[in-house]
Amino acid sequence: MTASPKIFVAGHRGMVGSAIVRALGAQGASTLVLRSRAELDLTDQRAVQGFFERERPEQVYLAAARVGGIHANNTYPAEFIYSNLMVQANVIHAAYLTGVRKLLFLGSSCIYPRLAPQPMNEDALLTGPLEPTNEPYAVAKIAGIKMCESYNRQYGTDYRSVMPTNLYGPGDNYHPENSHVVPAMMRRFHEAKRAGAPSVAVWGTGTPRREFLYVDDMALASVHVMNLSTSDWQANTRPMQGLLNVGFGSDVSIAELAHAVARTVGYEGRITFDTSRPDGSPRKLIDSSRLLALGWKPRTPLEEGLALAYADFRAHAEAAPAA
Template sequence: MRKDAKIYVAGHRGLVGSAIVRALEEKGYHNLIYRTSSELDLRQQSAVQHFFAEEKPDYVFLAAAKVGGILANSTYPAQFLYDNLMIQANVIEAAYRNKIDKLLFLGSTCIYPKLAPQPLQETYLLTGPLEETNEAYAIAKISGIKLCGSYNREYGTNYLSLMPTNLYGPNDNFDLGTSHVMPALMRKIHEAKMMRQSTVTVWGSGNPLREFLHVDDMAQACIFVTEHVKAEKAGEFINIGTGVEITIRDLALLLCEVIGFEGKLIFDPSKPDGTPRKLTDVSKIHHLGWKHRIELREGIQDTYQWYLKQMEEANE
């Protein structure tokens, strides 16, 4: 990418989009464009087409999506499916019509079958039933992968799809009703410490294994792939992760250590665990030349300091 290339980051205020903006600016890319959801509703085809025709970006990072944890996915499946289908279809079609040089579509490793062999290789897509609690979101993201691949085959476009593992970091969603496991646990444990509670209840058995990638690493992966990898070399999509997993129980204990909570953890097995295990095979991205840099404890410490700063600013 040229340093003066016009780059559109869709979803620039979200967890991933904001990290991509930070990383691009740090690397000297200065011609960035973005719109808030109130300024541009990506679910509206005509509005998206008008925006692309007017702005004519050279590159697109499609990080805009409706996202959430188990509770949100289970409660609002129609919204998760419809909103994500419309966002990605409208942006990808507009990119094609306006001859965008390169588009990067971001999905999630929830696309894989619930009981797929571990670690999850890209070839396992569509080989079995999905996890029920996030099926709608997964189907939308699978559609995005197939849409990018279909445009590449039919029109010769250069659209790449990346499937990150569980992401966390600055600008995460800490709403207990809609957040993912990392920010939800961080907030619950922090509040328990501040309120001098003796216990914290954690959803599920604590036994599921999860992999976590700091969002700044994810942003670096996005830029690396955009700068160096062509769609025909990437295949249908590329996993992005660390290749390292941890149980939810051990994650909660690590959060307690970093936050300084000395109480007891209580696990509630009546609440859903979700997928038993979800470890990505990252051999493809390693072979292409990228590897994560931020280890879990360091990333949690960084995220917790950001969270504390946000709390301070909110109380001023």
């Protein structure tokens, strides 16, 4: 490994990938390889293999993924499982074939069983049924973890996996239905404020609890994990599996989140709950103690992170169509 390795960030225009690029730049990484979807279709095996053969990166951050909230997962299950499986398989296999020794795969806390004991630790993987509303996406992410594990076992690679909790922040998708809960709420409350709407309906009962992590904190965790020594990594993960959780450490109810987003936006109308809509898992709090023991910790409280996210929304997404 060179002093300034050649690093490929797959998905650099997405919320997580762009945050990883910011984190790497702040730490002095000088040789980044970046490709947009128009330049490189990661679902195209031949194109991905050709890219890796030409560029020969030394490290890969696999942040490219098709993501969305409950509505998107329910509406496009085939696209979620197909796109994510193809991207993961193509990138991980091409990395192996071209001698990439270190790769970081970004998964999701939805890999854990719907009713896993809270907070969920890494050993809960594959111990029970998944949440039905996002099962295809979760199965794809589990396959990515197991692919990294299998290549490590058979080929001696150093492919690591991190499981973030719910992320939000600059570069998010602010579609009111297809996005995750924080950006969807942010757009709805912003548009309700602008229109003078007397109330805003939030999906579900408001009782499920969720943990939220600011995306730049996740990016710093990703770089931290990539740079851990092999001995530190192996001492804090299950043998050969290479999986660590990344979370904030506390959660809030969806109702509490809605009021926090309304305060951030400055919306003063009534908040109602559409109980005909699905809630998803009753609670999703992850145990990040293994990563905390390795020297990383989150920096951004929820209220501060929401303010930063709203500033980004106002600067880049306010005028964009909700599509």
